[in-house]
Amino acid sequence: xxxxxxxxxxxxxxxxxxxxxxxxxxxxxxxxxxxxxxxxxxxxxxxxxxxxxxxxxxxxxxxxxxxxxxxxxxxxxxxxxxxxxxxxxxxxxxxxxxxxxxxxxxxxxxxxxxxxxxxxxxxxxxxxxxxxxxxxxxxxxxxxxxxxxxxxxxxxxxxxxxxxxxxxxxxxxxxxxxxxxxxxxxxxxxxxxxxxxxxxxxxxxxxxxxxxxxxxxxxxxxxxxxxxxxxxxxxxxxxxxxxxxxxxxxxxxxxxxxxxxxxxxxxxxxxxxxxxx
Amino acid sequence: xxxxxxxxxxxxxxxxxxxxxxxxxxxxxxxxxxxxxxxxxxxxxxxxxxxxxxxxxxxxxxxxxxxxxxxxxxxxxxxxxxxxxxxxxxxxxxxxxxxxxxxxxxxxxxxxxxxxxxxxxxxxxxxxxxxxxxxxxxxxxxxxxxxxxxxxxxxxxxxxxxxxxxxxxxxxxxxxxxxxxxxxxxxxxxxxxxxxxxxxxxxxxxxxxxxxxxxxxxxxxxxxxxxxxxxxxxxxxxxxxxxxxxxxx
Numbered sequence: 057x058x059x060x061x062x063x064x065x066x067x068x069x070x071x072x073x074x075x076x077x078x079x080x081x082x083x084x085x086x087x088x089x090x091x092x093x094x095x096x097x098x099x100x101x102x103x104x105x106x107x108x109x110x111x112x113x114x115x116x117x118x119x120x121x122x123x124x125x126x127x128x129x130x131x132x133x134x135x136x137x138x139x140x141x142x143x144x145x146x147x148x149x150x151x152x153x154x155x156x157x158x159x160x161x162x163x164x165x166x167x168x169x170x171x172x173x174x175x176x177x178x179x180x181x182x183x184x185x186x187x188x189x190x191x192x193x194x195x196x197x198x199x200x201x202x203x204x205x206x207x208x209x210x211x212x213x214x215x216x217x218x219x220x221x222x223x224x225x226x227x228x229x230x231x232x233x234x235x236x237x238x239x240x241x242x243x244x245x246x247x248x249x250x251x252x253x254x255x256x257x258x259x260x261x262x263x264x265x266x267x268x269x270x271x272x273x274x275x276x277x278x279x280x281x282x283x284x285x286x287x288x289x290x291x292x293x294x295x296x297x298x299x300x301x302x303x304x305x306x307x308x309x310x311x312x313x314x315x316x317x318x319x320x321x322x323x324x325x326x327x328x329x330x331x332x333x
Numbered sequence: 334x335x336x337x338x339x340x341x342x343x344x345x346x347x348x349x350x351x352x353x354x355x356x357x358x359x360x361x362x363x364x365x366x367x368x369x370x371x372x373x374x375x376x377x378x379x380x381x382x383x384x385x386x387x388x389x390x391x392x393x394x395x396x397x398x399x400x401x402x403x404x405x406x407x408x409x410x411x412x413x414x415x416x417x418x419x420x421x422x423x424x425x426x427x428x429x430x431x432x433x434x435x436x437x438x439x440x441x442x443x444x445x446x447x448x449x450x451x452x453x454x455x456x457x458x459x460x461x462x463x464x465x466x467x468x469x470x471x472x473x474x475x476x477x478x479x480x481x482x483x484x485x486x487x488x489x490x491x492x493x494x495x496x497x498x499x500x501x502x503x504x505x506x507x508x509x510x511x512x513x514x515x516x517x518x519x520x521x522x523x524x525x526x527x528x529x530x531x532x533x534x535x536x537x538x539x540x541x542x543x544x545x546x547x548x549x550x551x552x553x554x555x556x557x558x559x560x561x562x563x564x565x566x567x568x569x570x571x572x573x574x575x576x577x578x579x580x581x582x
Contacts, residue, residue: 237392
């Protein structure tokens with residue numbers, strides 16, 4: 057690119073893809089592990105001085121419990137993503153409906169939940185949903201983790217709705233015209249021409265949304281769900297050792313990082329691949 | 334009123350179209366196209382040529398006037414658009430092939446899903462059409478793997494698969510690399526020679542001279558004049574036509 061070669065002090069054009077954005081390099085992971093090692097080291101020194109069990113030994117002792125809590129985080133993220141997508145896709149399609157009331161209503165619902173703080177939605181779900189639902193003679197209990205999963209699925213739903221609307225609108229208008237000119241109906245055009253092309257465009261941002269949702273699941277600790285964040289707090293209060301504080305939370309961070317970072321990488325790789333066509 | 338073959342296949346009377354924003358692109362266009370006739374529409378950019386074609390298959394609704402296709406009024410709120418579009422094929426400047434489908438699937442899609450034809454039968458027809466546009470061997474290729482000219486020929490085959498009575502061509506070579514233009518023009522010429530009714534918006538004067546039975550000149554939303562190509566290019570009557578031809582020839 058000749059345009060990028062200049063000896064003069066000019067602002068060079070910004071090239072997308074020229075370098076990986078900083079948040080997609082491995083450095084955050086390295087920094088996190090380095091911080092953990094330093095924190096453990098300092099903690100070990102303290103522990104040795106006070107003749108208490110080592111930091112590493114303590115962390116390992118609690119790891120099975122932490123893993124249980126983390127499994128709940130993952131389960132909630134899966135379920136919230138599934139519910140949010142299952143409801144969000146029809147909601148997004150309603151946003152491109154030809155019927156103004158349907159379009160307006162779905163637009164309002166989408167904007168409402170997309171622009172509400174996740175934590176507020178969580179509180180609403182915890183407080184407004186009953187602790188059990190009675191369907192005939194069957195009583196379905198609604199434990200806290202399930203209620204907060206529903207709470208998390210609301211913003212996911214709204215974001216998926218926007219993804220669908222945006223993806224449909226990003227398909228060139230000529231695709232609609234071409235389908236119409238071979239006498240395809242609107243429903244056929246959507247189903248066979250527009251949506252198949254949308255899926256490809258939607259996958260990377262959808263995965264990105266999943267990663268955001270996963271790191272948001274510790275919010276549920278505020279409303280008392282026994283997930284990894286809550287359990288970390290419980291562990292720390294039962295150990296009652298200040299030198300554990302920093303290593304333990306860093307350890308928790310590492311779990312989330314190791315889970316979400318590959319998703320971010322895969323998202324980037326998919327985006328790059330789709331750009332070629 | 335039943336339509337009979339000796340009446341114009343496409344009949345436009347005083348067609349008006351104003352786009353939102355108040356731009357009047359068609360200011361009263363009238364024309365008749367007989368069955369088997371090939372007409373070329375030329376004129377400066379923005380003179381309403383593409384809009385005119387889009388009105389005929391109801392991609393663009395008109396404000397005033399009448400468009401009859403085989404006796405069926407297009408300017409009618411109760412119009413069965415899908416029935417109309419089965420009779421009117423259209424090919425676009427940007428080809429608009431479905432990029433997630435192979436060439437064969439592009440050609441087969443509408444016959445199978447719109448006309449509800451048997452899949453085997455539709456496939457046989459699609460293969461024949463792809464051969465007709467001289468792209469045998471490209472059946473399994475995706476649009477992204479084809480040149481512009483090849484994509485445009487597949488787009489023509491896709492339109493033909495609906496067995497239309499009239500074909501609309503909207504500047505179909507304008508976006509092509511020069512070396513691929515000829516193949517597309519040959520395809521259209523062969524269609525015309527086979528008796529297909531064609532309405533062709535084009536900037537290819539040589540092509541218009543060669544295939545058209547009538548050449549129409551549009552300017553400022555009006556049909557300025559029309560004549561058989563020999564007469565049109567040798568003795569244009571209107572000053573605007575002469576100016577336009579002087580500029581480009």
